[in-house]
Each structure stands twice: as structure tokens, then as C-alpha cells.
Amino acid sequence: MQIVIARDRLQMGRWVADRAAAELTRVIAEHGEARLLIATGASQFEVLDALSKHSEVDWRQVSGFHLDEYIGLAADHPASFCGYLAARFVDRVPLKQFHYLRGDSDPALTIQAASNAINANSTANSSGRPPIDVALVGIGENGHLAFNDPPADFDCNDPYIIVKLDEACRKQQVGEGWFASMNEVPTHAISMSIRQIMKSAKIFCSVPDERKAEAVKNSVEGLITRDVPASILQQHPAATLIIDRAASSLLSPATLEIAESL
Numbered sequence: 001m002q003i004v005i006a007r008d009r010l011q012m013g014r015w016v017a018d019r020a021a022a023e024l025t026r027v028i029a030e031h032g033e034a035r036l037l038i039a040t041g042a043s044q045f046e047v048l049d050a051l052s053k054h055s056e057v058d059w060r061q062v063s064g065f066h067l068d069e070y071i072g073l074a075a076d077h078p079a080s081f082c083g084y085l086a087a088r089f090v091d092r093v094p095l096k097q098f099h100y101l102r103g104d105s106d107p108a109l110t111i112q113a114a115s116n117a118i119n120a121n122s123t124a125n126s127s128g129r130p131p132i133d134v135a136l137v138g139i140g141e142n143g144h145l146a147f148n149d150p151p152a153d154f155d156c157n158d159p160y161i162i163v164k165l166d167e168a169c170r171k172q173q174v175g176e177g178w179f180a181s182m183n184e185v186p187t188h189a190i191s192m193s194i195r196q197i198m199k200s201a202k203i204f205c206s207v208p209d210e211r212k213a214e215a216v217k218n219s220v221e222g223l224i225t226r227d228v229p230a231s232i233l234q235q236h237p238a239a240t241l242i243i244d245r246a247a248s249s250l251l252s253p254a255t256l257e258i259a260e261s262l
Contacts, residue, residue, distance in 0.1 A: 016051075043139075158193055
């Protein structure tokens with residue numbers, strides 16, 4: 001896993017966007033279309049803003065996939081990831097299509113539709129091409145990857161699953177201002193599974209802020225364990241962890257030595 005340390009959130013977002021745009025352009029040139037997986041949350045603000053300004057990407061040939069969503073929230077709820085994605089990215093670029101996870105629809109039907117979409121857009125069985133070309137993800141304060149809270153399921157083969165959100169995850173959502181209190185935070189969500197995320201050709205994991213420093217350290221320097229879900233990224237052949245200086249504050253000198261500083 002490559003580790004890159006940016007000066008601040010803005011530099012981090014631009015760095016990821018530039019490389020994601022270049023990779024999408026390369027894939028479109030080679031395959032005629034590309035598939036993009038998009039996360040949400042505070043860590044993706046600068047990434048998506050910068051990426052949406054890359055007009056050189058032929059967005060008409062890009063299909064987008066939604067990483068996770070709360071169960072029970074309508075798209076017009078302030079914390080809805082459907083609303084977040086529409087406002088911050090999907091409505092800003094002319095995508096070929098975007099496969100939302102509708103939080104206020106039947107979860108089983110939503111999962112089936114999303115799973116069918118990712119399988120239909122995958123030629124992995126015939127050509128070996130991964131189902132997702134570029135994945136934009138983050139890491140939670142508890143080390144979660146998507147909404148796969150610890151202890152995460154590393155073995156499930158289903159593309160999307162229903163997960164129960166742990167207390168640390170739900171507290172993070174309140175702390176970031178998405179909900180006024182814990183009572184308002186949904187207890188369950190739809191999430192792309194760990195195995196499905198790991199099938200992505202390239203993964204850009206953006207993690208800003210000092211409050212994520214411990215999760216970053218555990219994900220990079222600790223053992224690969226279900227108790228730190230994002231630690232699985234250590235096994236991915238083309239994953240880049242891009243963090244700002246605040247998020248790198250607990251990394252060891254040995255790790256800082258091998259990291260690239262912008």
C-alpha cells in the first residue's frame with residue numbers, strides 16, 4: 001500500500017482527483033467506458049469537488065456506484081448519502097449512469113438491484129477486468145471501511161450487505177454534524193462488502209484530520225485484522241492511502257520514512 005502525506009485537506013483532495021481522473025481517462029481509452037465507486041462523508045469533500053472539475057474526463061462513459069447508505073433515510077434528509085452524492089458530484093458531471101442505494105426503499109430489493117448492477121457491469125468472469133476501475137474510499141474513526149464496522153466480515157462474497165453500525169461509528173456521525181444526537185442516527189446501513197471493495201482495480205483512500213490519526217496508524221502499522229477493517233488495504237496491490245499531516249501525526253518514524261510527502 002502506497003502512503004502519501006499531503007500538506008492539508010485541499011492538497012489531498014486535488015492530488016486524489018488528478019490521479020483518479022487520469023486513471024478514468026486511461027480506462028475509457030482502453031475499454032470504452034469506466035466504473036467509479038464513490039464514498040461520502042467529510043473526508044470526501046475536497047476530493048469530489050476537485051474531481052467534478054476535471055472536464056477532460058468523458059463522464060458520459062463513466063458509470064458510478066454508491067458505497068454505502070443508511071437504512072431508513074430519504075434522499076432529502078440532510079444526512080442522506082444519496083443527497084450528498086447528488087449535490088456534490090452526480091448532478092455536477094454528465095455521468096452515463098449512477099447506481100444509488102436508496103435508503104428509504106426496501107433494503108433487500110435495494111441490495112439486489114445494486115448487486116445486479118455491479119455484476120452486469122463486470123466482465124471479470126470473461127476478461128479478468130475488475131468490476132470497479134477506481135474506488136474512492138475513506139477510513140472511519142473506528143477503522144471501518146465503508147460501513148463495515150469492527151469486527152468486519154472479511155469473507156462475505158456478496159457485493160452489498162446489511163450491517164449494524166457500532167456505537168463509535170454512530171458517535172462519529174454526530175460529531176461530524178450529520179445528526180443532532182445519537183438517537184437520530186440509524187442503527188443499520190447498506191454497505192459494499194469488504195471483499196467487493198478489494199476487487200477494485202485501484203483504490204484511493206482519503207483520510208484527513210487528527211481525529212483519524214489513531215485509525216490511520218492501526219490500519220497501516222498494525223496487523224491485518226477484522227478489528228481494524230481498513231487494515232485489509234495492506235493486501236491490495238494498488239491501494240493508495242492519502243492523508244494530511246494531522247492524520248499522520250501518530251505514524252512511526254519508520255512509516256514516515258517510506259511515505260511520500262507532497
